[in-house]
Amino acid sequence: MTALISAKDLAISFGGVIAAEGVSLDVFEDDHLAIIGPNGAGKTTFLNICTGYLKPSAGSVTFQGRSILGSSPRAITRMGIARAFQIPQLFTEQTVLENMLIAAASQARRFAPFTPLMQIPERKEAEHILELVGCDDVSDRPASELPEGKRKLVDIALALALKPKVLLMDEPTSGVASSEKFDIMDTLIGALREQQVTSVFVEHDMEMVSRYANRVAVWNAGHIQSQGTPEDVLQDPEVVRTVIGV
Amino acid sequence: MLMRIVLPVVVLVAIVLPLATSGWDAFLTLVWAKALPVLGIILLLQAGQVSFGHAMFFATGAYTAGFVIRAIPGGEIVIALAAAIGASVVAGLLVGVFVVRYRYIFFAMFNLAFSMVFYSLLEKFIHITGGSDGLSIPRPEILGQAMERSEYEFVLYYLALALLVICLYGVHRFLDSPLGHTLKAIKTNETRIEYLGLSPRRVLLIAYIISAFLAGLGGALVAVFQGIATPEYAYWVRSGEFVFVAILGGTGNVFGALAGSFVYEYIRVTATAYVGDTWQLTLGLVLLVIILFAPSGLVGVLNDIRGYLGKGRREPTPSGGKQPSGKTEKQRGEEQ
Amino acid sequence: MSLQILVLTVLDGIAYGSLVFLVAVGLTLVFGVMRILNVAHGSFYALGAYAAASLGLVLSAYGISAWFAYPLFIVAAVAVGVSVGGLMERFILRRIYVREEYLQLLVTFAIFMILDNVQRLVWGVQPYFYTEPLSLMGNVTIVGIPYTAYQVIFLPLVALFILFGLRWFLRKTLAGSLIVAVTEDREAATAIGINARKVFFLTFIIGTTLASLGGALASPTTSVLPGMGAEMIVLSFAVAATAGLGQIGGAAIAALLIGLGRSSAVFFMPELEVVVPYLIMVIVLLFRPEGLFGKTTARKI
Known part of the structure; x- marks a missing residue:
């Protein structure tokens, strides 16, 4: 099996704190890879490196065999890696639907200066994605008025609207009411499988990990402590001790 | 509502007016022309950016039109305006490539700095620009027709009106x-x-070039109407006036440019x-009072009154009148 | 190029840089603490200059020695900075700290327009000259070139005094450390009971007083006339931006750099005199967008 994203020997530190040292991690096609680990271990840093927001001090990252080191988030997004954020990044003064349509127009490279945003052909698809993440009921509201949980979901929907090959998510359902969590993840992961989108998600909730991930990587103190199937990794006594806690 | 009803009504009145009464056309020609740079400022304000230097493009348009008219015998206004547009677009591109890297304070102040430099160059290079006395511009021909003053002003009125309406509609559609x-x-x-794969700088650059184009066209129209271009066209007070009129009219809608320009010129002439x-x-x-008490400007106040009377749906005012909802989330990193 | 011209260029640059520093340091201090760029800052420079020149002319009208002008300059600067600056902060700026950035800019711009007009109402458009304090200190001869002691010794000394005084104030005094605390983390500072309002007020009047002091001290060296405020705000911004906004020590170096750049232009390319300061700024910022001494801040996502 070929790796879609392949990171080798990554190293980066912030003011003496090592976020990654000699980290190698592959993301394979059709993976749903969960990254777990204690707070501040460098999980988000990995997403930041893969999307060009941060540059590692050593190591390499390739996407489909091409190096993406030094490329901007914009260029990497165009290659097919989309990103959802831990803190939702939305256009707060615009409505949810407008947010989505800006993303959809960008994906379709629809830059004609006089077509109204609301009438672009991609609108149907964008509305479908909103439905998928359960946000079709708020599509006319300004993004700033949404509750935290909905914001996270719209944030994911924006990334999905880009029709990525890989979707990186940072704690996708934190802030989402626990009663809805699994329903939403069921449809989300279902949709990702259907559209053959590979995903990587940073997660704290072990139940989410065991339900939705096919592989798990444990990130601890700047190293990959172990990786494998959720069954194996989550049983590992060392992982239980350091990450999951008792 | 504004586009479908108010614009046609305003245009209709504007078309009929010079035929019905006299005495307003000179005043209104300036209103049309000066609404153009204000429209440019409103465009930039959509991205939350203020320029304190757009008078430089106003002056670029004015001087270019002047040079062209003086250089070609008879001086054709169409060529002059086309050249003014060309020059201000190029100037907008050159300055824009630099300033769109910055936001807020830096964006505003760099525009101011560029315009101050341009102003002093206009004053210093006397042999080219005529120095602080300005560049006098003879009355040009319109499509090869030499005209009497009254006839010329009559045509210029409609020319400016037509250009303004096209620009208002164009910017409205663009937004x-x-x-x-x-x-x-x-x-x-x-x-x-x-992270959507777009470049904020490029998007802002496009808007900046359009705004320079609008300011340049406005400057050229004012210059050919008044028959002179002076360094004062590029002065910071002039830039400040554009921003002032934009805030006065309301920044949430392209109509703010027209409403603001009309009220401003009226007050200026009468007061x-x-x-x-x-x-x-x-x-x-007045600027202080508007910002502190009526930040959505004239158009916003009209909308409020209409909403209060329960007539019609309130037009959204995307930038005016709102408290910042996510100031801490706002991007500050870019500018530093 | 003769040695004399080189020396003259350097002396001009130092004299000019010292004045610009006084104004720019106030601008950068206010920005560092309050995150507001006071576009009206240049007006305080002009007001200080007018106030000082008027007082000086009163002195000479009554035949009082011009030695009294020096302390009077300071009195004039403090009076302008504290009264006008204090009123501005208390009644206008205080209302806009939570507003959007472009509105904050517009408010200070509106005040700039107002003060610029007030100046012309009070002092008219004719230039004022009061040069006695300049001649009173006599000349010094440096490498064969006579130069006024006021400009090459007194002004640089004042600039250094302000630079080190300000650093001492911020590091060693209680009020200074409160200002530093609010600058570094406003929320935390407020949480431990620091009154951010008072700190803002204090910072702002220090900033405006420095600008008007710059104006007062500049008044003997130049004709005081309308437009000087507008020119100074962009120039001091150029200095502050070149150094990195909020950098006090950096502003001194940037002021010197821009002063020297400008004086060289005066001698070698006089048409470009006004352009050179901005050229320096643009070149610096193209390579270091955060300024020579500014720190980059990455946004956490």
Whole structure:
């Protein structure tokens, strides 16, 4: 099996704190890879490196065999890696639907200066994605008025609207009411499988990990402590001790 | 509502007016022409950016039109305006490539700095620009026709009106397009724009060039109407006036440019006799009052009144009148 | 190029840089603490200059020695900075700290328009000259070139005094450390009971007083006339931006750099005199967008 994203020997530190040292991690096609680990271990840093927001001090990252080191988030997004954020990044003064349509127009490279945003052909698809993440009921509201949980979901929907090959998510359902969590993840992961989108998600909730991930990587103190199937990794006594806690 | 009803009504009145009464056309020609740079400022304000230097493009348009008219025998106005547009677009591109790297304070102040430099160059290079006396511009021909003054002003009135209406409609459509909405998104989250695969700088550069084009066209029209271009066209007070008129009219809608320009010129013409020495002081005070108490401007106030009376749906005012909802989330990293 | 011209260029640059520093340091201090760029800052420079020149002319009208002008300059600067600056902060700026950035800019711009007009109402458009304090200190001869002691010794000394005084104030005094605390983390500072309002007020009047002091001290060296405020705001911004906004020590170096750049232009390319300061700024910012001494801040996502 070929790796879609392949990171080798990554190293980066912030003011003496090592976020990654000699980290190698592959993301394979059709993976749903969960990254777990204690707070501040460098999980988000990995997403930041893969999307060009941060540059590692050593190591390499390739996407489909091409190096993406030094490329901007914009260029990497165009290659097919989309990103959802831990803190939702939305256009707060615009409505949810407008947010989505800006993303959809960008994906379709629809830059004609006089077509109204609301009438672009991609609108149907964008509305479908909103439905998928359960946000079709708020599509006319300004993004700033949404509750935290909905914001996270719209944030994911924006990334999905880009029709990525890989979707990186940072704690996708934190802030989402626990009663809805699994329903939403069921449809989300279902949709990702259907559209053959590979995903990587940073997660704290072990139940989410065991339900939705096919592989798990444990990130601890700047190293990959172990990786494998959720069954194996989550049983590992060392992982239980350091990450999951008792 | 504004586009479908108000614009046609205003245009209709404007078309009929010079035929019905005289005495308004000179005043209104200036209103049309000066609404153009204000429209440019409103465009940039959609991205949350203020320029304190757009008078430089106003002057670029004015001087270019002047040079062209003086250089070609007879001086054709169409060529002059085309050249003015060309020059201001090029100037907008050159300055824009630099200033769109910055936001807020830096954006505003770099524009101011560029315009101050341009102003002093206009004053210093006397042998080219005529120095502080300005460049006098003979009356040009219109489509090869030499005209009497009254006839010329009559045609210029309609020319300026037509250009303004085209620009108002064009900017309105642009703001409603995906690119226009991306421009508004610059105000709230540039990181996300990058992560959608778009360049905030490029989007802002496009808007900046359009705004320079609008300012240049306005400057050229004023110059050919008044028959002169002076360094004062590029002075910071002039830039300040554009911003003032934009805020006065309301920044949430392209109509703010027209409403603001009309009210501003009217006050200027009628009140100069009373407040001649304190004109700038009055402007400053009014600006303060508007920002502190009616931040959505005239168009916003009209909308509020209409909403209060329960007639019609309130037009959304995307930039005016709102408290910042996510100031801490706002991008600050870019500018530093 | 003769040695004399080189020396003259350097002396001009130092004299000019010292004055610009006084104004720019106030601008950068206010920005560092309050995150507001006071566009009206240049007006305080002009007001200080007018106030000082008027007082000086009163002195000479009554035949009082011009030695009294020096302390009077300081009195004039403090009076302008504290009264006008204090009123501005208390009644206008205080209302806009939570507003959007472009509105904050517009408010200070509106005040700039108002003060510029007030100046012309009070002092008219004719230039004022009061040069006695300049001649009173006599000349010094440096490498064969006579130069006024006021400009090459007194002004640089004042600039150094302000630079080190300000650093001492911020590091060693209680009020200074409160200002630093609010600058570094406003929320935390407020949480431990620091009154951010008072700190803002204090910072702002220090900033405006420095600008008007710059104006007062500049008044003997130049004709005081309308437009000087507008020119100074962009120039001091150029200095502050070149150094990195909020950088006090950096502003001194940037002021010197821009002063020297400008004086060289005066001698070698006089048409470009006004352009050179901005050229320096643009070149610096193209390579270091955060300024020579500014720090980059990455946004956490």
